[in-house]
Amino acid sequence: MEPAFINVRDITAVSKNIALRVKVVRMWVQKGYGYDKNNFINELILVDEQGDKIGLLIRSQLRAKFVRQFSEDGTYIIRNVSVADNKLWKTIHCDHEYKLSCVFKTFVTKTSEWNGQPTRFNFRQFSDILNLEIGYDVSVDVIGRMVGIGNLTPYVRDGLDTKYISATIKDISGDVLYCTLWGDFADKLNDYMDVKQPGVGVILIIQFGKTKERLCENTVNTDWKCTEVYLNSDDPVTNEFRTRYIEAHGDDDVLVTVAPTPTVSSKTENSWIAASIPIGLDQLNPSNVGQYVSYATIDGIIPDEGWCYTACKKCLCKVAAIDDVDELTLDADGILAREYKCRKCGPKRPVYFRFKVQINVNDDGGSASLWMFDREVQKFIKPSAYELKKSMTAEQDYPADLDLLVGKKMLFKIEIGDYNKQKRYEVYTIKETSDDEKHLAEYMDEVGHDEDDDPQMPELEDITDNDPQMPELEVVDVEHVIADNENCSNSIGDSVGDNSANDLLNGVSGDSPAKKRSKVPNQDTPKSVGSSSSKLKKALFDGVSSDD
Template sequence: MAGFNSVADLKPFKTMWRVKVSIVRLWKQYSAAGGLTIEMVIIDSNGDKIHATVKKELVNQFDHQLEQGKTLTLTNFSLNHSVGSYRTTNHLYKISLLATTRVRSCEALPVGLNGFTPVNFQEVLDGSLNPDFLIDVIGHVVEVSHVEMIHVNGKETQKISLELRDLADVRLPMVLWGNFADQVTNAIQLRGEGRLILVLRFGKIKVWKEDRSVSNAYNVSDVQLNPNMAEVEAFRAMLPADELQLAIVEPKPLTLASGVSVKDDFFIHTPRKTIAEMIECRQVEKCIVMCTISAIETDMGWYYLSCKPCDKKVMYMPPLVAGDHEDDDLQKFKLYCPKCKSYEPKLLPRYKLHLVVLDHTGNSKFLLFDHLALQLVNQPCIELTGPITDEVQDPDVLPLALQNLIGKTYLFKVEIMRENFVYKHDTFKVNKIITNLAIINEFDTPKAPKEPSTQISRGHEYSIVSDAPEGSLMLLEEGSSQEGFPSELTPAKRRGGPAVNLEEEFDQNSVTKTGISTRVKKEKVDKSG
């Protein structure tokens, strides 16, 4: 067989096909029925795409030969009907590699043949597109919420809501789960003055009643911000020449995820405590505390320098000159990222706030990492610091945006750890905040809701019950190890090891994707209550 078959001509009546294709998307997927499989979307020189699968018993045979972006020839494979509600292509069939399939590397297909086919926003919103097929999206990010930590199947998952506009100024709601939420937050902090263009590959159309939005779907989806693509440059050039600014908005308070709303989490599912009750607690648990920020501890600093690619805290390292008596010269110390092993890391300042809080029963200290501090300040840390290459030099100088937090009252979801009641560690870690004044006022009234909320917020929030399990599965399948300060520790894990000092743990492990940190400044406050 000298020539190659076209992907468009592939049908199940035989197996002896031969195609030359490029892998535009590859991921591994686990299911109870099929086990661990390799999934791919491949494209030929005509631009026709088809889904391909490697079943669990053949994963070890083909894993080393398959790589995203690689061009291959495939010979002898079977085809089956393509069905389901997460179809990656419009081809009627999908490829299944056989034990006798031959895979060979070959010269690359034409440059730029990536299969990217962005949809029209209006066709998503008016129901013209079949939601069973995954779609590509390109849009200008004009609105973004803070990252939320949502309970999904007993675990906490990051979620962020966005609004994109297209060249016709049609607005498309989008919800991203898991690491993608953190990826968007980082891009926003580094966006500078330029517009933020988002590209979503293989996104899922979500339908809730009459409303439609787009979300990432399992491991298949890919999100890039301002990627180096010809399509992005063409889109940017055709955007209206207006001065539309990115709006950072509050998340909608009634977001549903796996049947539990954020409001229900604060009002019903997590016990409420005063500061005195929190301090006196003698067990590992989470609680809701309504309290007022009375000061910011400036001795701890209010930001730290992180390595942009890995999010880890950078450190100063002495010069690598043995026997030099001037090794202790501070001018010769260089910033170093222990995770990337780089002496010239790309730096990004992040918040790590130590708040002094009080209520009518007493006072305490709360530790907030970057994604939570951003909810309070509504400005990325880099906007307050400007481009920097050094640690905090004068911790007593607090930016006005941080000073303005003093005197404000919020709802905090706080973790009581073993270190707090066994070793009297007086700083408590916060893992969720509600800043919405109406919700705070309702919480402060004698009567709280007795039944879980069943209404989903309207407007631009389209996070429905079916969204969250996808985000959860995506995270589990990616198997991303998040080092640093734990976002979720079980009581068993807390009892199993030695007590952990929050500051020491942070300095050793830096920050996680789910909890970014910042150093904070201290103001003198009467702590008598």
Template structure:
């Protein structure tokens, strides 16, 4: 491996390729086991600027990764994959999440810096709703109103918990609750030190709500707790005056998150504005009328997919690292979990779209990608299996999408409503005899004239939703949302259909 390879900052890494090199410090790690993901090693890295990224390592690579990484040390990491960072509780605000893969190389770095890169949340911002609840935070404060540790029943099992308040240097306080091993750690420290001015630091804590008040708790096993840490903040937290007017906040989404089920006919679903879907509080399908503002080149425009299952296939490199001109490439199918050779490029487009109200990001998979681009992905592929080095170099038919207006059927899944994902999956594009009508009193949609919205030619057949969700980058399976929603549809942007859909190129005024 070349030692002259340039080092990238975390803010620069993007998922269009895997061949990045980063210099990072391991600031936290923990083991995690889930029903769906199995056993994994979760890690948080920070670079020299303090930017952080979450990294996940599957069981296959845990042993070698633990051998090469040491907590608190700086390392060089070469070659890794990146995916969209989602989840109800995210450890960093980085757009992407790292994964250790077969080709990942880890080596020691000579860089020296002892900064632990804490970024403490302001108590007032925690209480007034400024901070998004799906991001974990660092908090530090003096422990007050500490209650005795309790044992409670959770899902039929005994679990320890301890409640208290954290007081900041200005006298503001927030409610806290620690569970399980974290509760035991605090209780043990209290009994051993008898410290009346104990300072507690909770790293990667989650913001929740309990009895109408904002409450900070540990995020399962992802959190880290420290007592009286040697930090400048600790000195300012002893003997502060207690402000009895504790912060309180009602969950703005409390009792508003209602699961809504998929409509069977796309003509029956509402048309919504982009600002509405950005603020969505329930899972549903809807239509948006929008124009394409740009292609998001953080991502590659295609992936190599196994022709049988459509899932991503990863090239197996030869020992030399190069593929001979007469050698047929072999891939590992991530779904079938076997070596395959029948692969071909599949569309996976990431678009930035807009209407009169806002902008958002859409992901379009192969079935719909072929419709809007007008050809198969393989027809635009240059035949090279090398990683993309310049993501701004795009095939002309994809560039030509910019400025076009479309009516897309969009799926708002749990990853959007509660998981913090800002990328919406396109499940349908409407055209042909699928007509749209727009109420005369509705708000105008940018670049859509005469009520028309893209795509000329024949009808676009509706893709099978189960097959759509089986492709690369799918969202919540539709099989989990079969029943129709019985709630009254109250969207103020609901529109009815009158005019045929056309393709139009947006002209500058």
């Protein structure tokens, strides 16, 4: 007996003997992950006759059996596929809670029967994207009339040369959305603008784009393998939109110039450094709400409060497990699957694991504990939090991969929030990180770092040559200075505190540039004296002269 067809929206983790009539909307090949990380896999996005979408995976060992049976825009009957939780996968291209996977017993039959919707798009309102109704890293389809375009810009991304172009599009309601097209899509748009007829407006469709953060609002990028871009396509969807847009806004072909996108990973315009207050770690105070920047080294992982959390896929907030469910199900790996509730989005939300790592950092003047979240951790660690969680043993406090962070020196944008102030909570949040030389140079300009501020002590022969009043080099008995530190302390103690003469000869000046130039208001920490190397030099040799 043939199984009855099931709607995509009715698929659950316990669905058995599934039979679907679906159309292939997108199909692509990519490098695998998890068990297939050393091979290639195929990903498909399917849509049923009700317009609901779901993903289908063809693993590397089954590609030869199934890949040639599918083609884009083809309609198929698919039977006997496995079902897994969608949050288990590295990228989530559909909103569906589950994802399908071909197995050896899967059957695929091409069919001409199709009573579904004529369009394969599922356009989202710009207002939902701009108002953060949709979270980050979510797949969306958008359509709009282009009202602005930037220049084709070369860029080095993850060590590879690429390019991008920025554009703004307007929908019928008048909302404007910022978009970034990468790689071949950037070339496609740039080439089209060179040959398009004057006076003809451009209708841009981005299918399966990826929402990204830009200045606290959502934008859409062409970041995924499944993304497709259409420019003035001759199809009913584009023609209908053009007609409605002209009725609402007219048909002018004026394009404004769009500035380069700030959504790229390296933050090329460096605005966050200039907008943050330079500070030494010892000056961080939970009472001083604001955003600061420090140059420090990660010297340890603090596993006391875990290293990841289960997050709502839509709003990224932490979710709670619902234990009193009627039916407990198993995921693809036989692990107990639980229902989760998000305090913002409600129960049964798609969830996934995100990094939340507490690290200890230090600079020349002090140390601090900071929270490092998913986006910043994955700049340095490639596996996802879920992949690392699966690979851990019971004896481990945290994955060994996180130790790759230890020893890294970089700029940290640190946020002290209202929660820190109210609770006197002294673990602060990292908003940005960078080890880029340009960013570091900008930071040094902000703190006023120059040769006079360099904490490195000059060589003794340089001091003798440059200052005729100084004693000859052989007169300076370094061993005597170190041994007789107590006698020297009366001369130099007022300038450098408790530092030994040995420390001074090795170039310890006491204060980092950030600490000296900090612009933090209302600090209770007393300002340290003796910040200049010239003062240290004078204090040291005044002391030596008096002893001799």
